[in-house]
Amino acid sequence: MRKDLVFGMAGSGGDGIVSAGDSLLQAASAEGYHGVMTKSFGSQIRGGESSCRVRISTDPVLNPGGNLDVAVALNWEDFLKFGAELPVAGTTVVIYEAATGVPENQIPLVGVTPLQVIAVPIAEMAKAHAGTERAKNTVVLGLIAGWFGIGAVAVMKGISKKLAKKSQELVDANQKAFDAGMAFAKEHPLKADMTIVPLENKGGVKLLTDGNDMCAAAAIFAGCQFFGGYPITPSTEIMQFFTNHVWKYGGAVLQAEDEIAGIGAAVGASFAGKKAMTATSGPGLSLKSEMMGLASIAELPLVIVDVQRGGPSTGLPTKTEQSDLFAAAFSAHGDVIRPVLAPTSVADTFRTTIEAFNIAEYYQTPVIILSDQEIASRKETLDPIDTSQFKIIDRLKPTGADLQDYKRFKQTENHISPISHPGMLGGTYLASGIEHVESGAPTNSGSVHARMNDKRTKKFDPLKERKDLFEITGNPDAPLALVAWGSVAGVCREALQMAREQGLDVKLMVPYLLYPVAEQTYRDFFASVQKGLVVEQSHLAQTFKVLRMHLDLPKGLQSLARSGANPFLPGEIVAALHHLLAELQRSHEGKLQPQE
Amino acid sequence: MSATMTPNVNTPGDFQAKDYKSDLKPIWCPGCGDYSVVQGIYRALAAIGRPPHEIAFISGIGCSSRIPGYTTAYGFNTVHGRALPIAQGIKLANPDLLVLAAGGDGDGFSIGGGHIAHLIRRNIDITYIVMDNQIYGLTKGQLSPTSQKGRTTCTSPHGSLENPVNPLLYVLAYGAGFVAQASPTDLVGMAAIIEEAIRYPGFAFVNIQSPCVTYGEEAQQIKGLKAISETLESLGHDPSDRLAAMNLAQNYGTKLNLGVFYRNPEPAPTYDGLVRERQAQLSQGAPSKERILDLFIKK
Numbered sequence: 001m002r003k004d005l006v007f008g009m010a011g012s013g014g015d016g017i018v019s020a021g022d023s024l025l026q027a028a029s030a031e032g033y034h035g036v037m038t039k040s041f042g043s044q045i046r047g048g049e050s051s052c053r054v055r056i057s058t059d060p061v062l063n064p065g066g067n068l069d070v071a072v073a074l075n076w077e078d079f080l081k082f083g084a085e086l087p088v089a090g091t092t093v094v095i096y097e098a099a100t101g102v103p104e105n106q107i108p109l110v111g112v113t114p115l116q117v118i119a120v121p122i123a124e125m126a127k128a129h130a131g132t133e134r135a136k137n138t139v140v141l142g143l144i145a146g147w148f149g150i151g152a153v154a155v156m157k158g159i160s161k162k163l164a165k166k167s168q169e170l171v172d173a174n175q176k177a178f179d180a181g182m183a184f185a186k187e188h189p190l191k192a193d194m195t196i197v198p199l200e201n202k203g204g205v206k207l208l209t210d211g212n213d214m215c216a217a218a219a220i221f222a223g224c225q226f227f228g229g230y231p232i233t234p235s236t237e238i239m240q241f242f243t244n245h246v247w248k249y250g251g252a253v254l255q256a257e258d259e260i261a262g263i264g265a266a267v268g269a270s271f272a273g274k275k276a277m278t279a280t281s282g283p284g285l286s287l288k289s290e291m292m293g294l295a296s297i298a299e300l301p302l303v304i305v306d307v308q309r310g311g312p313s314t315g316l317p318t319k320t321e322q323s324d325l326f327a328a329a330f331s332a333h334g335d336v337i338r339p340v341l342a343p344t345s346v347a348d349t350f351r352t353t354i355e356a357f358n359i360a361e362y363y364q365t366p367v368i369i370l371s372d373q374e375i376a377s378r379k380e381t382l383d384p385i386d387t388s389q390f391k392i393i394d395r396l397k398p399t400g401a402d403l404q405d406y407k408r409f410k411q412t413e414n415h416i417s418p419i420s421h422p423g424m425l426g427g428t429y430l431a432s433g434i435e436h437v438e439s440g441a442p443t444n445s446g447s448v449h450a451r452m453n454d455k456r457t458k459k460f461d462p463l464k465e466r467k468d469l470f471e472i473t474g475n476p477d478a479p480l481a482l483v484a485w486g487s488v489a490g491v492c493r494e495a496l497q498m499a500r501e502q503g504l505d506v507k508l509m510v511p512y513l514l515y516p517v518a519e520q521t522y523r524d525f526f527a528s529v530q531k532g533l534v535v536e537q538s539h540l541a542q543t544f545k546v547l548r549m550h551l552d553l554p555k556g557l558q559s560l561a562r563s564g565a566n567p568f569l570p571g572e573i574v575a576a577l578h579h580l581l582a583e584l585q586r587s588h589e590g591k592l593q594p595q596e
Numbered sequence: 597m598s599a600t601m602t603p604n605v606n607t608p609g610d611f612q613a614k615d616y617k618s619d620l621k622p623i624w625c626p627g628c629g630d631y632s633v634v635q636g637i638y639r640a641l642a643a644i645g646r647p648p649h650e651i652a653f654i655s656g657i658g659c660s661s662r663i664p665g666y667t668t669a670y671g672f673n674t675v676h677g678r679a680l681p682i683a684q685g686i687k688l689a690n691p692d693l694l695v696l697a698a699g700g701d702g703d704g705f706s707i708g709g710g711h712i713a714h715l716i717r718r719n720i721d722i723t724y725i726v727m728d729n730q731i732y733g734l735t736k737g738q739l740s741p742t743s744q745k746g747r748t749t750c751t752s753p754h755g756s757l758e759n760p761v762n763p764l765l766y767v768l769a770y771g772a773g774f775v776a777q778a779s780p781t782d783l784v785g786m787a788a789i790i791e792e793a794i795r796y797p798g799f800a801f802v803n804i805q806s807p808c809v810t811y812g813e814e815a816q817q818i819k820g821l822k823a824i825s826e827t828l829e830s831l832g833h834d835p836s837d838r839l840a841a842m843n844l845a846q847n848y849g850t851k852l853n854l855g856v857f858y859r860n861p862e863p864a865p866t867y868d869g870l871v872r873e874r875q876a877q878l879s880q881g882a883p884s885k886e887r888i889l890d891l892f893i894k895k
Contacts, residue, residue, distance in 0.1 A: 026894055207892035217888045226689050228681075245891075248882035252688045252871045257714040261681035264674075268685025271672055272652065272693070276685070294675050350889075384893075387886055422652040422670035422686065422693050430620075430665050432673035433657075441620055442665060442673075 001197045003058045005148060006065035008086035009140070010051035011074030013041070016137030021052035022379070023141055025208065026158050027151030028056045029381040032202030036346075038064045038378040040085055041318045049078035051086060056150060058197050062345070063490035064378065066569040068092050069194065070148065071114070072140055074122065075100050084566035091115050093190060095143060097122045097136075116191050120184060129180040130173035138174045142181020149195035152182070207382045211346045211375035215305060216241035218353035219277050223392055224303070225251035226276040228265030230258055230284060233317050234373045235307035238279040259287040263304065267291055270300045271431060273421030275357055279305035283313065285327055285368075292366045293332040296456065298431045299409065299419070301360035301367075301395055303353075308372040308486075310564050320373035321564025322486050325542040328368045329515040335453050337460050339363070340515040341469075342370040344489035346380035351390070352512055355469070358393040363459055364419055370514060372537075374487040374567070395419050398427055407438040409452070415459035464518040472525060474500070474507030479584060480577055481525070481532035481557075482508045485543065488535055488568055495573035504577055514543070517550035531556035531580040535573060537564040556584070610645050613638035618668045624659060629806030629818075630727055632780030634666050636804075637696075637725070639787035641669075644694070644794055651694045654683040656703035659734045660727035660806065663698050677707030684720045684867075691721070691868040694794065698725040702732050705741040705761045716770040716799050718867040723793045726763060727806035730816060737811035744849055747813070764845035764857060767801045768838065773860035774800035775841065779852055780807070781821050792856065797863045805852055821852055828855035836861045 007024065011017045018039050025037045035056045042048035055065040067089035073079035073096040079086070088094065089112055096102065098119035120143060126135040138159065145152040156178055163170045209217075216238045219227075227242040229235075242253045251274075256262035262278050269276040280288060285306045295302045308324045310316025328340045339359050343352035353369060360367040398406060398418035403426035410417040417438075420427025429440040435449045436442055443449070474481075474496060484492040489510040496508045509525050511518075526532075534544040534557065541561035547553060560568075560576055616638040624630050641651065651669035655661035657676035664671030674682050683697040704712065704726045715722065731749065732738040738751040741761040748755055767775050774796040778786035786804065793800035807816045814820050828835070833844060833855070841858035883890065 029894065205893055207889060208894050209892040213892070217891065221885055221888050226685065228685060245888070247871075247874050247878040249885050250875050250879065252875070254684070254688060256681065257710060260678060261711055261714070264678045264681030265685030265688065267674075268654070268672075268682035268687075269689035270685075271670075271682070272686040272689035274689040276689070290675050291678070298672070385889055387889065420670075423650060423690060425647075425649045428649050428668060428670050430618075430671040430673065432665075432671075433675055434673060442662075 002069070002194055003197050004065070005056050005069045005194070005196055006067070007054045007056075007070045007072065007144070008051065008068040008082070009072040009074075010049060010079040010082050010086060012078055013048050013050050015050070015074045016134070017050050017074065018052050020137035020140050021054045023155055023158050024054050024144060024151060025056070025379055025381070027154035029206050029208050030154040030158070031151065032199045033057060033150070033196070034060045034381050036061050036064050036378055036380045038374055040082060042081070049081050051082045053086060056196065058199060062493040063487070063570070064567065066571050070095065070144070073097065074136060076102060087569070088112055088114055093194065094118065095120055099123050118188060125180045125184065126177050130177040132173070135174055135177040138177040139181040142178040143185050145178070146182040146185025147190055147194065149198070205384060207384060208379060209346060210237070210377055210379045211343065211349045211371055212237035212307070212377070213241050214346050214349040215279075215353050215369065215371065215376075216245075218350045219303065219357065220246055220249060220251070221387065221390070222354045222357035223275045223394070224277050224357065225249065225274040226266060226269035227251070227278065228254045228256050228269070228276070229262040229278045229280065230256050232259070232281045232284045234309055234376050235279040235281045235305060237376070238305060259284040260291065263288040263291040266302055267295050267300060270295070270302050271298070271421065273423070275301065275361065277303040277305065279307065281307050281309050282311040282315065282324055282327070285324060286331065289331040292338060293334060293336060294433045295366040296332065296336045296338060297433055297435070299364040299417070299456070300431070301364055303356045303360050303367050303369060305369045305371060307376040308370060316565055318373070319565040320487060320537065322372060322488065322537040323539065323542060323564065324370060325514060325538065325546060328370050329546065335457065337457050337516050338366055338368060339460065339463060339513065340368045340370055341512055342486045342514055343375060343512070344486060344510055346375060346378065347382040347385075349375060350385055354390050354392070355512070358391070359463065361395045362393050362416070363463065364395060364416065370486065372486050398424070403427055408440045409436060409438045409455070411438060411451070411455060414462070415455045460516050463513070464516055464520070466513065466518075467521060469511070469513035470518070470521055471510040471512070472507065475505055476507065477528045478505045478507040479528060479530040480504060480506035480580060481529040482506065482535060482573070482577070483511070483532065483543070484508070484535040485511050485514060488537055491568045491570055492535055492573060494570040495577070498570055498574045499577050502574065504581060506577055515546070517546060519551045522547065522551055526554050526557070529554045529557065531584045533558055533560040533573070533576055533580070535560045535568060537562065537568070539563045556580070611642050611647065613642045616641045616648060616668050618666050620665045622666050623662060625810050627809040628659070629729065629780040629804070629808070630660050630663065632783055632786070633660070633725070633727055633804055633806055634663055636778070636780075636783055636786040636790050637663070637667060640790035640794060643787070643791045646694045650692070651696065652683070652686045653696045653698070654679045654686065655697065656699040656708060657734075658700040658703045658732070660698060660700040661703060677703050678711070679703065680708060680711040680715050680722070680724065683722050684715060684718070687720050687722055687868050688871055691872060695722045696725065696794070697722055698727065700733070701726060701728040701730060701742040701763065702740045705763060705766070709741070709761070712767060713770045716767060716772045719773065719798045719864050721798055721866045721868050723790070723800045723802070725790065725802045725804060727804050728763060729806050729808040729812055730760075731808050731811045733808050733811055749811070760849060762845060762848045763803045764848050765842060768842050768845055768858060772801050772858070773798040773863055775857045776801070777803045777805070777852070777854055777857065779805050779821055779825055779854055781818055781825060782854060785827070785854060789856065796859065798860070798866050824850070825852045825854055828853050828857065835859045
């Protein structure tokens with residue numbers, strides 16, 4: 001019996017791999033399990049290869065897992081394209097389509113001999129029982145139900161619900177294909193028992209969604225009433241969710257003619273007094289940078305979601321990376337601070353997005369949510385969220401006294417000025433990208449410019465003091481440390497658990513606020529640290545460099561950084577920690593030598 | 597509609613042109629055509645009578661784009677070429693506002709040229725005033741998209757090799773519901789045209805030949821404009837005839853035809869109006885936004 005199973009499936013586009021993964025996760029969630037699913041495609045519409053990874057567990061899951069427990073290959077050639085994303089180990093059961101055969105030199109796979117390799121005539125079974133090869137994915141689900149004990153009832157319930165709209169014959173055909181898969185599994189038992197532990201307490205209702213939908217839902221919850229954007233993978237679902245739902249709440253969506261118009265419309269909506277948002281990915285973020293500068297100097301609230309993918313330029317458009325930190329924090333001319341926040345999972349995309357709106361509104365500033373392809377596209381089961389715990393902040397409006405002699409950019413103690421909007425009597429002013437005096441009137445004065453720069457940067461000082469934007473786990477005095485954000489944080493949370501089970505004294509910092517750098521929070525965290533790793537999916541180690549730019553890091557703090565697409569594995573991080581510990585012990589031994 | 601907004605009715609007489617004049621002193625060169633344009637705008641706004649706080653006046657970058665600063669209203673002097681995207685965001689966020697956009701020929705037809713087509717096909721109720729001087733003034737005299745072929749400027753010292761954009765044909769071809777041209781030589785006529793453009797329910801475009809006294813050619817100076825001016829009325833033009841308007845628009849660059857080229861006799865629905873309809877329709881029986889996470893429960 002297993003408490004946790006990681007499935008990896010790959011095939012050609014059209015094989016229904018992703019929809020099989022969806023059904024599996026939905027069924028597991030209906031039975032009360034926790035789970036997460038990530039998808040990976042080549043960047044084509046149809047054809048080509050597609051894969052998914054589904055992790056199902058009796059306990060909450062922090063990331064999509066490491067090596068596969070179960071690999072399903074509908075096509076070897078396609079499966080091998082995902083070698084690093086779907087790593088096979090000596091503990092993996094490999095199930096493959098018998099018809100495609102296995103080239104002899106590919107088992108063992110990349111030097112690894114799997115626990116068991118089972119050829120199944122999947123296409124043949126689909127044809128025989130459902131009358132069409134299109135039911136291959138249903139056969140696979142039957143195999144999984146038979147061997148691993150997940151979803152025997154719930155899978156078919158879900159499939160039936162989906163197909164009932166089409167025809168009852170289709171439901172019956174799929175039921176036969178599913179049963180055939182189950183029967184095959186019974187007739188060919190696995191070498192080891194890999195059934196999942198049945199749940200006694202199903203844990204009640206769960207939510208099942210991905211990061212993009214969660215982000216859009218959170219924005220609507222936070223009061224966002226305008227979305228302007230342009231389609232770009234992997235952010236587009238955010239706009240799609242808005243077009244489905246925001247009208248109901250008096251909002252509007254504009255699919256603009258380009259990225260610039262998308263953010264421009266959002267800037268306009270914010271000027272008009274509404275909470276506004278745009279979403280994009282790397283190349284779109286580059287195009288939006290001039291408007292972000294405008295929103296900064298005009299002190300207009302605005303939320304920009306950047307769902308990171310591999311870059312630069314078109315890069316790896318369907319795969320994840322963490323390489324837009326420099327662009328998010330710095331892509332503007334002039335001296336400007338732009339808050340950057342990052343969620344670490346689908347679940348906390350809700351909180352992070354609300355936080356982004358609150359910060360944008362309170363500080364009257366553009367805020368970037370740095371999501372990544374993995375969080376944006378992965379599905380997670382999550383427990384219902386108590387929405388009453390969230391406070392929603394709106395921008396500071398001028399009162400009657402302010403409107404007597406209204407100064408839009410009035411210098412105040414906390415550098416936040418009351419902001420009016422068209423329609424408000426007494427509040428007319430000129431907003432502009434030009435440097436301005438307190439009233440908004442344009443100026444060329446160097447001294448005013450210096451004062452206004454001061455206002456626009458100092459206003460963020462309190463933001464840097466907020467401890468709740470950092471998650472610190474582990475022994476506060478631990479000599480070993482990990483720092484990670486975004487989807488990599490989930491891997492590090494699991495690595496932390498593994499490391500502590502192996503007796504390593506290690507702590508973890510997960511920043512939700514990436515920029516401005518909260519120097520003192522990091523200093524406090526690093527005080528006890530002798531060795532540590534900043535783990536990130538960036539070839540240039542952008543996070544490590546941004547930290548080093550703002551504060552003195554402990555000598556033993558190293559960067560564990562590499563390009564994206566291939567996820568970090570928890571075990572890999574733990575191995576690096578063991579290595580650091582060994583170095584630390586050697587240096588301590590050195591110090592123990594008599595000094596006098 | 598916000599509590600401080602007056603109903604959308606005209607109250608002529610409540611406001612005078614001077615009520616729309618701001619305290620800022622224009623930085624335009626003495627004799628610039630834009631001085632007259634801003635006067636025309638004050639007069640048109642006074643005739644319409646919307647209070648300044650219900651007006652949003654948006655511009656891009658350039659000499660003419662300074663104009664919201666000289667007008668008492670909510671103003672936004674944005675970034676080069678992007679007045680229209682920002683203006684449409686404002687209109688969609690609050691369709692009750694009177695939204696004006698303004699800029700120069702470079703701002704509107706070079707860097708911002710890609711946006712006009714889309715504002716027109718969406719038919720957003722915005723009035724767009726272009727002060728067309730056929731030159732880049734603020735950057736000191738470079739070739740503009742409406743400069744005539746062969747023109748010598750500091751970036752075309754041997755004469756321009758490019759054909760100019762014809763702003764009138766451009767917007768007519770994209771299907772704008774209201775297209776007009778005015779001249780600062782006729783302040784009264786210009787104010788009337790701007791007023792009519794603002795009253796038109798949908799995207800309205802007014803091209804104004806606004807002479808640049810510093811880098812302009814003689815033909816575009818006040819005297820030159822007077823010489824080539826003729827009103828569309830005097831030509832017996834029927835402004836409901838779009839094809840006739842396109843024919844006359846071919847005169848751009850040789851004749852200065854003043855008046856309304858085209859006014860759609862049956863104005864199409866506006867995007868902002870349709871947005872309101874959709875909001876009203878979809879909000880009925882909508883769950884509270886506190887329940888938005890229920891969408892993620894798989895039953």
